Amino acid sequence: MSAPQIPTPIIAPSILSADFARLGAECSETIERHGADWLHIDIMDGHFVPNITFGAPVVTAIRSHVERPSNKKGRGTFDCHLMVAEPKRWVKDFQAAGCDLYCFHYEAAINSTAAGSPAGTTDRRTSPRELIRFIHEHSMQAGIALKPETPVDVLWEILENEVEEERPDMVLIMTVNPGFGGQTFMASELPKVRAVRDRYPTLDIEVDGGLGPKTIGQAADAGANVIVAGSAVFGAQDPGEVIRGLREVLVGRKGG
Ligand SMILES: O=C(CO)[C@@H](O)[C@H](O)COP(=O)(O)O
Numbered sequence: 001m002s003a004p005q006i007p008t009p010i011i012a013p014s015i016l017s018a019d020f021a022r023l024g025a026e027c028s029e030t031i032e033r034h035g036a037d038w039l040h041i042d043i044m045d046g047h048f049v050p051n052i053t054f055g056a057p058v059v060t061a062i063r064s065h066v067e068r069p070s071n072k073k074g075r076g077t078f079d080c081h082l083m084v085a086e087p088k089r090w091v092k093d094f095q096a097a098g099c100d101l102y103c104f105h106y107e108a109a110i111n112s113t114a115a116g117s118p119a120g121t122t123d124r125r126t127s128p129r130e131l132i133r134f135i136h137e138h139s140m141q142a143g144i145a146l147k148p149e150t151p152v153d154v155l156w157e158i159l160e161n162e163v164e165e166e167r168p169d170m171v172l173i174m175t176v177n178p179g180f181g182g183q184t185f186m187a188s189e190l191p192k193v194r195a196v197r198d199r200y201p202t203l204d205i206e207v208d209g210g211l212g213p214k215t216i217g218q219a220a221d222a223g224a225n226v227i228v229a230g231s232a233v234f235g236a237q238d239p240g241e242v243i244r245g246l247r248e249v250l251v252g253r254k255g256g
């Protein structure tokens with residue numbers, strides 16, 4: 001019997017901490033010069049979280065600076081983290097913009113069921129399963145994110161679904177309350193990572209918020225293989241050095 005396939009270590013700098021005045025160059029340098037795997041792109045709508053970033057047009061603009069990945073989850077993947085109240089609403093726009101992985105919040109998906117479908121708009125009603133299917137139908141991978149306040153148990157029935165198209169490609173466990181970069185890492189969220197890893201040895205598990213050289217060891221020990229780091233990378237004198245250091249820790253604990 002062959003050993004289970006251990007998920008690939010992935011470093012995904014969050015461009016929320018990049019210099020927005022030179023965003024295209026920051027994105028291409030982060031991948032090509034500094035050696036990051038993915039770009040983590042935080043989309044905030046001012047409703048789901050108390051902050052606003054940008055939408056699909058900016059993703060289109062930066063896509064022209066970063067080559068599309070040649071394989072699923074490859075270098076240059078646009079990992080879009082949708083902190084928005086109506087996650088179904090933006091799927092088509094993000095597909096067109098060049099998003100590869102559309103990661104929505106569980107809390108938004110269950111609440112947007114009540115949002116209804118105003119005349120002349122697409123149907124905004126959804127459930128996590130339906131939304132995952134919808135994202136897959138739009139040729140993107142699907143991620144599902146949990147806020148710190150949400151218990152990990154809500155994931156089991158979603159991950160245990162026998163219908164492959166309705167299962168997520170990645171789980172994102174937030175290690176800060178979503179909304180802002182540069183917050184303090186919440187180690188209290190790591191048991192969620194461990195719980196998912198124990199059940200799903202090959203699933204991509206992303207952690208996001210407060211990750212950097214001092215906190216990555218704990219996240220890797222808990223079983224995370226996709227590390228988002230914003231301020232730690234973009235605030236560094238040498239982002240490439242930080243990325244290499246993060247990767248070393250992750251590779252060293254791979255499978256742990
Ligand atoms: O989604 C979010 C915040 O809501 C994150 O992606 C942050 O942007 C990560 O920034 P750092 O905590 O690494 O500075």
Ligand SMILES: [Fe+2]
Nearest residue numbers: 014042081208
């Ligand atoms: Fe994020």
